[in-house]
Amino acid sequence: MLPGEKPVRLDLTTERGLPALDIGVERPDGGREDVLEDNGGAMTNVVGMALRLIAVVKAGVGRFLALDEADCWIAPDRVPAFYRVLEESAAKLGVQCLAISHHDVAGFGADLTVSRIAGRPETGVAIAGPAASCAAAWTPERPGFRYLRLVDVQGFSDATLPLGPGVNALVGPNNHGKSTVIRALRAVFYGEVRDSLVRAGANVARVEIGVADGRVLRYARQPKRTPVNLWSLHEADGSLVRENGTTLETGGRDVPSWVERLFGITRVEDLDVHVAHQKFPVFLLGEKPARRSAVLSIGREAGLVRDMQALQRERVTEDQRTIREGEREIARLREALSALGDLDALEGALAGLRGQADALSVEEARLRDREALADRLARSGRLATGAAARARALADLPAPETGAEIGRALAEARHRAALGRHVLAAAADLAAARGRVAALAGLPPEAPVARDTARAGTHAARLRRLRAGLADARDRAAVLAGLPDEAPRPVLRPDAAATAQRLAETGRRLAAARGRAAAARDGLAVAEAEMEVVLAATGGRCPACGTPVAPASLLVGHRHSGTGDAA
Incomplete structure (x- = not known):
């Protein structure tokens, strides 16, 4: 081009x-x-x-393209080349084109369909075009627009623009309504319309577009009425098309979605x-x-x-x-950071403080060492004081010869203390034996000898109870003897025989106890003889206190002097 x-x-x-x-x-x-x-x-x-x-x-x-004065800035001698390229491109791409031009494009291309504007807007603009050849180029089912009819649309009272499958051109002088065709298309598919689209003196502007299968897409603009815009799709016989039970007739200001869906002409990405x-x-x-x-x-x-x-x-x-x-x-x-502008000075002060802290740490360690040394000195002083006290105590001790003499006297005193404890134990045993002898001396001759001295007290208590019972029995017998013959007699207790047997046994045990008491007296005599031997060995003095004492009083009733107790 x-x-x-x-x-x-x-x-x-x-x-x-x-x-x-x-x-x-x-x-x-x-x-x-x-x-x-x-x-x-x-x-x-x-x-x-x-x-x-x-x-x-x-x-x-939708593969449809409408160009309004797209060749306006191209030189007339290059316009034919423009349309040849457009025609070839449309044929290869399957795009139906409508080009509005003020150039006479007749003869530019063999397949170019050219229509012309005739008449004047005042009397009604007409369109002259090859309607028959255009209609013959279509098959019923082929998609595309067959014609565009304008009724009471601005300068057009009733005009039809035939369209072929390829590139279509509408030519004519300026200000005769060529661009009105573009306005009609934008009203149908973009909803871009004003009341000025309606021809002067008319009430409604109508646009009809022939489509596949003989159907007609109709658009009406009726100012001051409701709806102001009306889209409808009609069959070849004029009836409304129905899809899924819905009639394709919609009024309003926005283009119906079914128009976009069926014909695919809408704004793309605005x-x-x-x-x-x-x-x-x-x-x-x-x-x-x-x-x-x-x-x-x-x-x-x-x-x-x-x-x-x-x-x-x-x-x-x-x-x-x-x-x-x-x-x-x-x-x-x-x-x-602006508030921390003095960080350098603070860092220097901090370094100085750190040095002082290190010096204080050294002095603190030295102070701890001195405190430990003072503790050791205090302990040493206390030990020295104790040692001096012990030295003074040792200085007051007697000479070694005096110590040996004191040791011998202490050993003799310990020996006497042991002998005294033995004598005291023997005296305690002798006193206990005399007590038992005295107790046994009071027993009747028929009392049995007690083999178990630990149970003697128990048997003595039982014997007293039996004697009391025997006395009560004698009293009751005396009372019964004074009763008349006709008085009822008491029934004897069943355990009377057992009681008599126990009395006999007790008598035998009393005799045995008397024998043991005699044996104890003999033992006491032996102990006194042994005591005489001890006193003879001590020169007639008490082994515990060193006072003169008789053998009989040493065992019982001797009172030791203070000197002997101290020793």
């Missing part, structure tokens, strides 16, 4: 963490030029048309991809690089690219938040 022009490059970069599409012209020296700012309008028209074709194909929806606006012929080139990249998210990859962009935005937001938090933290740290 533009011979001799430089190659066009599309580079995907990033801008502030988001995808950015750069569209530029590559110079021979390797430099880059912006298509919109650094080149003429012809380059802008060509690149804009190419970008629209790319976007329509990537959208994967871009006017299918129907171009006359006043904005530049597609994408006037947008920012990040906005340009939206064309890459059109189609099947749209969701993935949007997710990637959303993720990138989240990451950028997180990074920005981290940066802000870091800056705030740095500000806080700087504020905290």
Whole structure:
């Protein structure tokens, strides 16, 4: 289309963490030029048309493209080449095109369908076109628009624009209603409409589009009525189409979802991809690089690219938040550090204090050593005092000869003390024996000899009880003897015989005790003889106290003198 022009490059970069599409012209020296700012309008028209074709194909929806004055900045001699490229591209891509142009494009391409504006807006604009050839080019089920009918739409009272499957062109002079066709399409598919679309003097503006299988898509704009916009889909016989029990007729201000679903013509990524606006012929080139990249998210990859962009935005937001938090933290740290400006002086003072602390530690260790030495000296003084006291006590002791004499006297005194203890024990035994002899002397002759002296007291107590019982029995017998003969007699106790036997046994034991008492008297006599021998050995003196004593009084009743007790 533009011979001799430089190659066009599309580079995907990033801008502030988001995808950015750069569209530029590559110079021979390797430099880059912006298509919109650094080149003429012809380059802008060509690149804009190419970008629209790319976007329509990537959208994967309705393959329809309406261009309004897309060749306005191209030189007349290059316009045929523009339409030839458009025609070839549309045929290869399967895109139906409608191009509005003020150029006479007749004869530019063999498959180019050209319609013309006839008449004037005041009397009603008409459209002259090859309706028969266009209708013959369609099969009933082939998708695409067969015609576009305008009824009471601005300058059109009732006009029909036939459309073929390829590239269609509508030509005519300026200000005769060519762009009204584009306005009608934007009203039907974008919901972009005003009341000025209605022809003067009419109440309703109607747009009809013939589609596959003889159906007709109708749109009506009726100002000051409800609904103000009405979309409906009709069968070939004029009846409304029903899908899943729902009639496809919807009123309101927003385009119904079924229109977008059935025909696939809508804004993609908020871009006017299918129907171009006359006043904005530049597609994408006037947008920012990040906005340009939206064309890459059109189609099947749209969701993935949007997710990637959303993720990138989240990451950028997180990074920005981290940066802000870091800056705030740095500000806080700087504020905290400003209060620590005297750290160097404090460090010097701290070093001096540390030196003083080390010196104090050395002095403390020395003081502990001196305190330990003082404790040892105090203990030594106490030991010396004790030793001196013991020395003085030893100095007062008698001479060795006197000590030996004292030792002999002490041994003799210990011997006498042992002999005295023996004499005292013998005296105690003799007194006990005399007591037993005295007790036995009072026993009756018939008393048995007591073999077990430990039980003598028990037997004596029993004997006393028996004697008391015998006396009571004699008293009762005397009383019974004085009773009359007719008085009842007491029954004798069954144990009377046993009691008599016990009395006899007790008598025998009493006799045995008397024999033992006689033996004790004999033993006492032997002890007195032994005592006489002891006194003869001591010169008639008490072995314990050294006082003169008789053998009989030594055993019983002797009182030791104080001298003997002290020894």
